[in-house]
Amino acid sequence: MRQGRKVLVLVGPTASGKTTVAIELAKLLPSEIISADSRQIYQLLDIGTAKPARTQRQEVPHHFVDELPPERDFSAGEFGERATQVIEEIFARARTPIVVGGSGLYVQALIDGIFEGPSADREFRAALERRIVAGELPHLIEELRAVDPDSAARIDPTKPRRIIRALEVYHLTGKPISQLHREAQRAITFAPVLFGLTWERQTLYDRIDKRCEEMLRAGLIEEVEALEQRGYTPRLNALNTVGYAEVFAYRRGEISYDEMVRLFKQNSRRYAKRQLTWFRRDRRIRWIQMEEYENAAQVAAAIHRLFVADG
Numbered sequence: 001m002r003q004g005r006k007v008l009v010l011v012g013p014t015a016s017g018k019t020t021v022a023i024e025l026a027k028l029l030p031s032e033i034i035s036a037d038s039r040q041i042y043q044l045l046d047i048g049t050a051k052p053a054r055t056q057r058q059e060v061p062h063h064f065v066d067e068l069p070p071e072r073d074f075s076a077g078e079f080g081e082r083a084t085q086v087i088e089e090i091f092a093r094a095r096t097p098i099v100v101g102g103s104g105l106y107v108q109a110l111i112d113g114i115f116e117g118p119s120a121d122r123e124f125r126a127a128l129e130r131r132i133v134a135g136e137l138p139h140l141i142e143e144l145r146a147v148d149p150d151s152a153a154r155i156d157p158t159k160p161r162r163i164i165r166a167l168e169v170y171h172l173t174g175k176p177i178s179q180l181h182r183e184a185q186r187a188i189t190f191a192p193v194l195f196g197l198t199w200e201r202q203t204l205y206d207r208i209d210k211r212c213e214e215m216l217r218a219g220l221i222e223e224v225e226a227l228e229q230r231g232y233t234p235r236l237n238a239l240n241t242v243g244y245a246e247v248f249a250y251r252r253g254e255i256s257y258d259e260m261v262r263l264f265k266q267n268s269r270r271y272a273k274r275q276l277t278w279f280r281r282d283r284r285i286r287w288i289q290m291e292e293y294e295n296a297a298q299v300a301a302a303i304h305r306l307f308v309a310d311g
Contacts, residue, residue, distance in 0.1 A: 005190040007087060008307050009099040011036075011107060011279050012197035013272035015207040017296060019052050021197065022100040024300030026060040029096045029307075034083050035064040036101025036110065039241055042070045044227060047220045048243040050211070070227070070238040080109030087190060099192075104154075104278035108181075111192040118172045128164045143167065148176035156274060158245070158267065161237060193310045195303050196285040198276070203291065208268045212243075216261070221247055242267045 008025065012018050022033055035041065039049040041064045052062060063086050068074055083099070090097045101107060131140060137160055144166055145152035151166045169177040199207065224247040227239065234240055234248040243264060250260035279285060286306060293299045 005091060006307070006310065007097045007099060007111075007190045007192050008303070009036075009107060009111065009192045009194045010197070010303070011100075011104070011194065011285065012102060013204060013275040013279075014050070014102055014268060015211045015272070016102075016197040016199060016204065017290060017299070018100050018102065018197060019050070019056070020296040021299050021303070022098055023052075023056050023060060024296045025098055025304060028300060028304045029098070030094070031096040031098045032061040032063065032090045032093075034086060034090075034097055034099045035062060036079070036083070036099050036103055036106040037064075038074070038076070038079075038103040038106055039238060040065050040101075041067050041074055042072075042238045043068065044070060044223075044230070044232075045238065045244075047215050047218050047223045048241075048247075050215075070232055070236055073237060076103070076105040076109040079106045080113065083110045084188070091190075097190075102275050104275065111188060111194075113188075118169065121168055121172055124171055125164055125168055128167060132160050132164075137163070140164070140167065144170075148178055150178035151176060154178070154274075154278060156271070158242070159240065161240070192284070193307055194282065194285040195306070196279055196287045197290055197299070198287050199290050204272060205269050208272055209265045212261070212265045212268055215243065216264075221251070224248060224251060242271050 008029070008031075010018055010022055010025070025031065026033065033052075035052075037049065039045055040051050042049070043066050045051070046066075051065060056062075057065065064079065064083065087097045099107065099110065128140060131137075137157070140160070140163055141152060141157060144155075144163055147170050148166055155162045155166060157163070166177045169175075169180065173180065198204075220243065224244060227244075228248075228251065232239060234245055239245070239248070246255070246260045246264045246267065249255050249263075250257060255263070288299055288303065290299065293302065
């Protein structure tokens with residue numbers, strides 16, 4: 001690996017302040033930001049994905065934000081390949097890539113490589129989907145836990161497509177997808193330097209609750225209404241996610257407004273917990289305790305010092 005090919009990777013749970021800190025970092029480094037967020041890449045999904053504001057994107061070049069229509073599937077493996085190319089382009093411009101995001105699988109795909117897996121077994125997949133419709137999702141999770149406990153612990157239980165995919169890969173290969181991920185790890189041509197933002201748990205949960213309220217005030221319900229008018233439904237992978245799922249349910253009349261807000265906050269906190277569980281396993285991450293700093297600029301300055309000093 002050639003000298004100077006360091007990539008700053010900034011991770012953390014939802015509402016931890018990653019976007020603001022990244023913008024401050026970009027003031028200290030000639031850099032460009034790569035979003036490692038599985039939803040910010042989609043157009044029309046602005047409020048519910050906490051997408052960086054247009055002013056922020058004008059201030060610092062961003063990649064993988066607002067690029068694809070919601071119906072376009074985009075995988076962690078594709079992100080890893082495309083982001084690697086973008087990193088080379090950023091290096092060629094004599095800038096530092098800053099990877100920012102809370103999607104652990106996307107970060108892993110970029111810095112370690114990832115197993116994309118065999119082609120779909122449509123008959124097997126359809127059978128699992130019928131079982132989910134019949135209310136058997138908990139049984140599928142238990143079946144996955146029996147053959148691939150690592151994936152069962154990591155996969156968001158509100159994302160049945162990932163559970164189906166893990167079972168499908170085991171069915172087709174006889175190996176857990178988590179094992180195949182490890183076997184697929186590849187050599188990379190840059191040195192990732194990882195930092196994580198963390199808060200005391202109750203403080204983080206309070207921040208999450210506040211963010212949910214701010215999203216609703218900013219027009220999340222209207223954003224979902226506009227998506228519906230374009231023919232989009234929560235069956236799309238891009239929209240089968242926290243925030244959008246609860247608002248779609250509210251608009252269908254399945255839950256009250258107050259219940260929607262409660263579930264939105266609860267599911268967001270649970271998502272943050274899963275993110276932290278994922279990232280805590282990576283010993284390369286240097287954690288920044290956010291309460292120790294007065295503002296994002298101070299956090300960025302601390303990270304910048306550590307990044308520059310990293311050999």
